[in-house]
Amino acid sequence: MNPIPLETASYYCQMRIHRAHVVMLTEQGILSKDESSAILRGLMEVEKEAEKDENLMSYMSTETALIKKIGEVGGKMHIGRSRNDLGATQRRMFYRDQIEHLIGAIIKYRKTLLQKAEEHVNTVMSGYTHWRQAQPITLAHYLMGHVDAAGRSVERFEDVYRRTNLNCLGAAALAGTGWPIDRERTRALLGFEKLCENTYDCVAAHDYVVEFASAIAIHTSNISRLAQDLQIWSSDEFAMIDLDEAYAGTSSIMPQKKNPRCLEMIKHFAAESIGVLVASISSIKGVAYTNIGDRVMVEPVIVDVAIGNTRIMAGVVSTLVPMKKTMLQKVSKGFSTMTELADTLVRSYGISFRQSHDIIAETVSTALAEGLTADQITPRMIEDAAVKSINQRLTISDEQLRLALDPAENVKRRKVVGGPAPVEVKRMIADRCTQIKLEESRRQDRLRKLEKAHNELKKAYII
Missing domain, CATH: 1.10.40 (Ribonucleotide Reductase Protein R1; domain 1)
Structure with missing residues (x-):
């Protein structure tokens, strides 16, 4: 099955934009109530048909189908608007929703890491630099590093969300419109925090897409680094952890094999994410700052991959079994002390x-x-x-x-802020638990704002 393209996946956003725009045109006296009622009823029918026929999901196909159903009044839906500002707004709406899905997955991933860390505050092992034993740490201390890396990903996506959640509707082709539209009204109906004010910037901007691609690439790369460590630790030579069979595979010829296939796929998909980032930023290098078709977007499949990677790694971490005796033996006999x-x-x-x-x-x-x-x-x-x-x-x-x-004594003595001493790791765990509660609270606030706007829009177009 082919991946769902951006235009198809974001069609629900296009339909909300149509309704918000029609409501605003009616409130501004540009459309009569009879005209807006006919358009809104027609849109409901077209949307149902588009669910069965993706060919109707491009804007011009939607408008053509609408006009066929209700007559030329359907063409009035496009007053004071262009495909340029419509497309820009549609993408921003879709991406902000995808950002929220990612943030939700990362928060759950952080919780999983924290839970595992709590279980292994006293599980002593060697920390490595250049894949040579360096200094004694604990498994909890190592995992807390990934907790913090994932926390930065949450912050990064929240920043991208803020710069994405801007209303471009009203920019038209690039110079706005002579019609007395109300951009603030469509902003409120569509749940945007602010306007993307400059109408030229509305249709030309692509940096928020690059930022989104960058945040995805950074996050998946961080996860891939954890995957690399776990794969090495699970090898026959290290034998420091045992992976759950749900996240491993076997060989078609070698019956003893327990291959960490999920970890390898996580690294594989991280590479794909980097490819999307490179394509996205390369597509705007040296091209005109206006609405152009050169720009490479973040397709829904890469977001799904990032979410999938995050969930799979959470599953790997939650089910892995540390070989505590092996870990302690290696760090005791090695020279990390x-x-x-x-x-x-x-x-x-x-x-x-x-x-x-x-x-x-x-x-x-x-x-x-x-x-x-x-x-x-x-x-x-x-x-x-x-x-x-x-x-x-x-x-x-x-x-x-x-x-x-004594490796345990080494760890105990390192009470420096952020160090591996159990007392310090426990403090960090408690602090990160508080951080996650705040992340969840901010996310729920954002979701409530969107739900409120959606309900307001539904009330506004009752026909």
């Missing part, structure tokens, strides 16, 4: 961090050469490394060494 060990020497002897860094680097080199893991480092090894590196004999007690090499 070495920063804390270096800090211990600085605190104990007042040497510079660079000197301590050199000492611990020498210690690690010795351990690797002897086939030892981090938890097998001894005080004597550090002592020897200090003599070799800075020509000083520094001793560290067994207890100091034990605490420095």
Whole structure:
């Protein structure tokens, strides 16, 4: 089945615009009540027919069908208007609705991440940089990073919504109209927050579409980065998480395989989103600032893909099972605790961090050469490394060494704002829960405004 094109998916917006415009023309005395009643009745019939025949959904086809039903009075619907301002308004109405769908999906995704984080505040693992063990963190701390990335996506889409939710109706072709129309009235009936004031800008603007495409590409790219990490963590070599079978597939020949297909598709669709962004912004590079057909729009399918990606990733996160023992074993035997060990020497002897860094680097080199893991480092090894590196004999007690090499203790000590210490992660979780409540409240306010406008429009065209 082919994806639904923008003009078809947004047809409901076109019909609302027709009704709002007819109501306004009637209130302004441009149409008589009999004329507007005939047009509005005819529109209801055409809309029903268009549901079965998409060929009627372009504006000229709709108008032609209307005129066939009610006569030439149907052509009066277009007084003081052009396909240019109609199309611009139709797209803005549709995109604002799609933005709300996306925001709703992202809010639910953030909730899922938060719930998983709450469950794993004490699940210690290694954080990675350049895919090398870096420092001990917790799974909750890692997930909170994605909570915040998704929060920025909500903010980004809210900003795009604000610049999209502008009424272009009344701009006509580009210079407005000589008819005494009321742009504020159609703004209110269609639920727009403000006017896109300059009539030329109304039909020329495309930056809000590029912004929408950009916000989608950024969001799906962030999700794809989570997908990449989870795919690697679920590999046989890492074995740090187990994915639910609902989000994995098998091989047609290799019975042991549990392929993370959903994660790969999430990354695939992120690439498609970037393609739409590039196409959209490239389409306006060096073209005239006016109403033109060169512009590439954000088609409904890419919005559906972004929403689908978000929902699938929420499902992956909610059902994944961390292999806690494996995580702890890897971080204990790896060398991600070495920063804390270096800090211990600085605190104990007042040497510079660079000197301590050199000492611990020498210690690690010795351990690797002897086939030892981090938890097998001894005080004597550090002592020897200090003599070799800075020509000083520094001793560290067994207890100091034990605490420095303990991944959980490493995490506990990092109480810095935003750090992985359980007490700090719990604070962030509580704070983000409050943020999400505010996001939901703002979204409900926007939806209520649209519903109020829609009800006002329905009352205004009672025939």
